[in-house]
Amino acid sequence: MSSVTAGHVPPTTHDHDHDHGHHGPEKGWRRWVFATNHKDIGTMYLVFSFAMLLEGGVLALLLRTELFAPGLQFFRPELFNQFTTMHGLIMIFGSIMPAFVGFANWMIPLQIGASDMAFARMNNFSFWLLPIGAILFTVSFFVPGGANAAGWTMYAPLSLQMGPGMDFTIFAVHILGASSIMGAINIIVTVLNMRAPGMTLFKMPLFCWTWLITAYLLLAIMPVLAAAVTMLLTDRHFGTAFFNAAAGGDPVLYQHIFWFFGHPEVYVMILPAFGIISSVVPAFARKPLFGYASMVYATAAIAILSFLVWAHHMFATGMGTTSQLYFMYATMLISIPTGVKVFNWVATMWRGSMTFETPMLFAIGFIFVFTIGGFTGLIVAVAPIDIQVHDTYYIIAHFHYVMVAGSLFGMYSGAYYWLPKWTGVMYDEKLGKLHFWSSMISFNITFFPMHFLGLAGMPRRYADYSAQFTDFNMIATIGAFWFGFSQLIFLWLVIKASRKIGEPAPAQAWEGATGLEWSVPSPAPFHTFETPPVVK
Amino acid sequence: MSPTPEQRRKNRNTALALLIFVIAVMAWTIWSIASASR
Numbered sequence: 001m002s003s004v005t006a007g008h009v010p011p012t013t014h015d016h017d018h019d020h021g022h023h024g025p026e027k028g029w030r031r032w033v034f035a036t037n038h039k040d041i042g043t044m045y046l047v048f049s050f051a052m053l054l055e056g057g058v059l060a061l062l063l064r065t066e067l068f069a070p071g072l073q074f075f076r077p078e079l080f081n082q083f084t085t086m087h088g089l090i091m092i093f094g095s096i097m098p099a100f101v102g103f104a105n106w107m108i109p110l111q112i113g114a115s116d117m118a119f120a121r122m123n124n125f126s127f128w129l130l131p132i133g134a135i136l137f138t139v140s141f142f143v144p145g146g147a148n149a150a151g152w153t154m155y156a157p158l159s160l161q162m163g164p165g166m167d168f169t170i171f172a173v174h175i176l177g178a179s180s181i182m183g184a185i186n187i188i189v190t191v192l193n194m195r196a197p198g199m200t201l202f203k204m205p206l207f208c209w210t211w212l213i214t215a216y217l218l219l220a221i222m223p224v225l226a227a228a229v230t231m232l233l234t235d236r237h238f239g240t241a242f243f244n245a246a247a248g249g250d251p252v253l254y255q256h257i258f259w260f261f262g263h264p265e266v267y268v269m270i271l272p273a274f275g276i277i278s279s280v281v282p283a284f285a286r287k288p289l290f291g292y293a294s295m296v297y298a299t300a301a302i303a304i305l306s307f308l309v310w311a312h313h314m315f316a317t318g319m320g321t322t323s324q325l326y327f328m329y330a331t332m333l334i335s336i337p338t339g340v341k342v343f344n345w346v347a348t349m350w351r352g353s354m355t356f357e358t359p360m361l362f363a364i365g366f367i368f369v370f371t372i373g374g375f376t377g378l379i380v381a382v383a384p385i386d387i388q389v390h391d392t393y394y395i396i397a398h399f400h401y402v403m404v405a406g407s408l409f410g411m412y413s414g415a416y417y418w419l420p421k422w423t424g425v426m427y428d429e430k431l432g433k434l435h436f437w438s439s440m441i442s443f444n445i446t447f448f449p450m451h452f453l454g455l456a457g458m459p460r461r462y463a464d465y466s467a468q469f470t471d472f473n474m475i476a477t478i479g480a481f482w483f484g485f486s487q488l489i490f491l492w493l494v495i496k497a498s499r500k501i502g503e504p505a506p507a508q509a510w511e512g513a514t515g516l517e518w519s520v521p522s523p524a525p526f527h528t529f530e531t532p533p534v535v536k
Numbered sequence: 537m538s539p540t541p542e543q544r545r546k547n548r549n550t551a552l553a554l555l556i557f558v559i560a561v562m563a564w565t566i567w568s569i570a571s572a573s574r
Contacts, residue, residue: 118539118547118551119547119551181558184554185551185554185555185558188550188554189547189550189551189554192550193543193546193547193550194539194543194547219554219557219558219561220561222558223558223559223561223562223565224561224562224565226562227561227562227565227566227569228565228569230566231566231569242569242570250572253569253572257565257569
């Protein structure tokens with residue numbers, strides 16, 4: 001194994017601006033509809049996922065509006081449950097997953113010295129499936145009976161009893177799953193087959209490694225979800241009885257199969273963020289990443305363990321003590337490779353010449369707040385505690401600390417880090433810092449009180465609650481609106497940068513940044529690495 | 537630079553292997569659930 005890590009990829013002697021002799025981008029709408037360039041498709045993924053973040057965010061604010069005070073203020077409970085369900089589905093399948101594929105599209109070819117993704121047309125098709133899925137999700141609110149209200153987990157038997165909105169969800173999940181599988185195949189083939197000469201696997205930046213492992217995870221779990229929802233569909237319309245207890249099926253089987261998908265899915269949404277943080281922290285600590293190889297092995301260990309712990313989501317269904325103990329201890333094991341990662345990030349910062357630009361603020365914020373989510377994960381891994389807090393706001397708090405403070409803050413860190421490379425200008429640093437602090441404070445105001453609500457017994461997925469929970473709910477709602485509006489700062493900042501308002505960015509936008517992507521001009525030309533660079 | 541024919545063949549073969557894996561996982565899931573709920 002080479003001791004030369006991605007953080008030390010030496011600059012090549014290669015001239016990277018190879019636009020001459022090649023056509024540039026198409027003009028107008030054709031550029032986007034028929035896009036095959038990885039940068040254009042990456043941009044489309046990122047724009048789409050941010051739009052879906054806003055749609056899912058609006059649903060979240062509607063939920064928080066209803067929950068500001070006890071009693072039913074604005075929405076019928078049925079509609080409230082549609083909002084909770086679609087908020088989860090849209091955020092997971094419409095926002096977080098596509099956003100990371102957007103990062104992969106933009107950055108993986110640039111980081112490994114490839115001219116594009118392996119399958120450019122399939123890349124285009126993968127993207128254009130997304131709006132179809134999003135439309136199905138959105139219009140399902142307007143079909144008889146409304147949207148799916150069975151929760152994002154779509155548990156039987158409730159999902160077997162829903163109206164046609166459930167079928168819209170099933171088809172949307174099929175379509176978005178197909179998009180994810182194609183994206184994952186594209187990423188694996190690109191990373192395995194299209195690396196520049198000399199770019200061995202162990203010289204790749206961590207972001208490529210985490211995405212390679214994530215793509216394998218996706219290939220293993222998306223077919224499981226596709227099969228599960230297909231069986232739901234046949235139970236609903238074609239007389240089968242996989243999960244229909246009334247006809248001899250087993251609803252708990254659905255939960256097993258769903259969580260065999262669902263737990264690794266959590267890592268699909270967090271491993272690429274680990275890769276981003278592993279790029280950002282060394283750049284702003286001006287030190288190579290501590291323990292590069294151990295980071296790779298820890299990522300692989302997390303991925304493998306994620307397949308062995310699914311039933312910790314099901315302690316409350318009733319299971320034997322031996323099974324409970326197995327799933328409890330297996331879940332706790334995940335904290336070891338995760339701890340390795342957190343240790344390595346902190347060790348990278350140790351005695352570094354640190355500066356605190358926005359990408360680094362989000363990276364440190366990520367480490368701090370994600371670790372809180374990790375600790376609460378350890379707490380709910382303990383079966384007797386989990387049975388107490390199952391389906392309470394403690395769980396909501398836990399996974400939002402992982403998904404928002406983890407995935408979303410990781411993405412913001414990456415977006416600020418690579419924005420100069422994408423747009424060619426330095427973003428507005430003051431606005432970026434305002435975005436960070438506003439998000440960080442409001443996020444904690446929103447979700448920290450939910451730990452107390454959950455421990456006090458407030459159940460999730462109800463439009464109403466007992467008066468004793470009022471104060472913390474009011475605080476959470478105020479925090480949620482603050483957090484929601486804070487994201488508009490990012491939108492404004494990106495609009496400014498995309499309109500080239502700001503200082504021109506040099507090829508190497510950050511003093512401590514290393515890697516091939518910083519050897520091409522900013523913004524990255526339409527075609528890069530037409531002749532593969534030689535990595536020494 | 538467009539991929540060479542050799543590169544295309546290698547990419548296609550890798551993708552086909554992955555696709556077969558995906559189909560196998562889906563078939564295994566349905567088969568195992570059908571067996572368990574019989």
